[in-house]
Amino acid sequence: MEATADDLPAIIELPLNTTGQYHAVTQRDVREWESLYPAVDVGQQLRNMRGWLDANPKKRKTKGGILRFVNNWLAREQDKGGGGTGGTQNRPTETFAEQQSRRIREAIYDPNF
Secondary structure, three states: OOOOHHHOOOOEEEEEOOOOOEEEEOHHHHHHHHHHOOOOOHHHHHHHHHHHHHHOHHHOEOOOOHHHHHHHHHHHHHHHOOOOOOOOOOOOOOOHHHHHHHHHHHHHHOOOO
């Protein structure tokens, strides 16, 4: 059987309240959340969650509660309009690759570059 992107190792692991245990987040999870929360930079928010969980070990979630934590976090960000980009509430967040492509195009056509 051929491996798919969904079978690859976790793209990030969120620590659980049991010492040494983590919840593995896959690319499939990220795609699902990106479709549910289009105004949110899901990858950045997962890194923010990881940082928060590392800084607050007594507030880490259980194996059964981690997905609720993730969805609640992403829903709050969606309600804020995503990554705090100001007036872009209705516009989906650019991916890193899209940002790089746009910056290159702008540099090519900018006479002051």
